Amino acid sequence: KAGVTQTPRYLIKTRGQQVTLSCSPISGHRSVSWYQQTPGQGLQFLFEYFSETQRNKGNFPGRFSGRQFSNSRSEMNVSTLELGDSALYLCASSPGATVGYGYTFGSGTRLTVV
Amino acid sequence: GENVEQHPSTLSVQEGDSAVIKCTYSDSASNYFPWYKQELGKRPQLIIDIRSNVGEKKDQRIAVTLNKTAKHFSLHITETQPEDSAVYFCAASIKSYNTDKLIFGTGTRLQVFP
Numbered sequence: 001k002a003g004v005t006q007t008p009r010y011l012i013k014t015r016g017q018q019v020t021l022s023c024s025p026i027s028g029h030r031s032v033s034w035y036q037q038t039p040g041q042g043l044q045f046l047f048e049y050f051s052e053t054q055r056n057k058g059n060f061p062g063r064f065s066g067r068q069f070s071n072s073r074s075e076m077n078v079s080t081l082e083l084g085d086s087a088l089y090l091c092a093s094s095p096g097a098t099v100g101y102g103y104t105f106g107s108g109t110r111l112t113v114v
Numbered sequence: 115g116e117n118v119e120q121h122p123s124t125l126s127v128q129e130g131d132s133a134v135i136k137c138t139y140s141d142s143a144s145n146y147f148p149w150y151k152q153e154l155g156k157r158p159q160l161i162i163d164i165r166s167n168v169g170e171k172k173d174q175r176i177a178v179t180l181n182k183t184a185k186h187f188s189l190h191i192t193e194t195q196p197e198d199s200a201v202y203f204c205a206a207s208i209k210s211y212n213t214d215k216l217i218f219g220t221g222t223r224l225q226v227f228p
Binding site for chain 1: 120145146148150156157158159160163165203207210211213214215216217218219220221
């Protein structure tokens with residue numbers, strides 16, 4: 001059974017550009033959550049999608065957006081990149097409609113903004 | 115509130131000793147509390163979780179305790195081994211937008227010295 005796949009693994013972008021990250025959840029999992037991980041800040045919740053609908057969101061500016069497709073794959077987009085957006089972006093998939101089923105994380109996309 | 119506080123931020127122990135990591139949460143409606151281990155350069159992995167209807171759960175050398183009245187939960191690792199060295203994150207389910215999301219603590223870097 002394939003795990004959670006995130007692409008690309010590494011990205012270097014320039015300030016002001018935009019970026020799209022992809023996450024393919026475990027087959028059969030319908031929930032995908034996105035987190036930003038930075039040293040000292042831990043994992044900050046971005047948003048969660050379930051059956052193509054954004055069910056929950058964190059306290060990030062509108063430059064951060066996402067979507068989920070009918071096959072449960074999810075993308076997140078960051079527009080007008082800032083230096084502070086440099087981080088490891090992790091997605092996690094879950095089989096159930098609630099968080100109590102446990103998350104399986106992908107390996108993440110490391111974004112560097114220069 | 116959406117706070118999960120985690121202490122200590124770093125913890126060094128001798129091999130064979132016990133390690134305890136503590137977390138507090140603010141939402142009295144939280145009902146799911148997982149713990150994740152993240153080794154250097156790897157994805158976070160679920161190691162144990164507990165639900166609000168249980169006060170303690172054990173799995174070999176690790177255990178988690180929950181005090182709902184005080185809104186805190188702890189991870190206990192006994193007979194620590196060098197391979198236990200990693201960053202550990204606690205998390206709590208938080209009700210938001212009529213559904214749940216997982217909010218993580220800021221992590222504890224555990225170092226086990228041989």
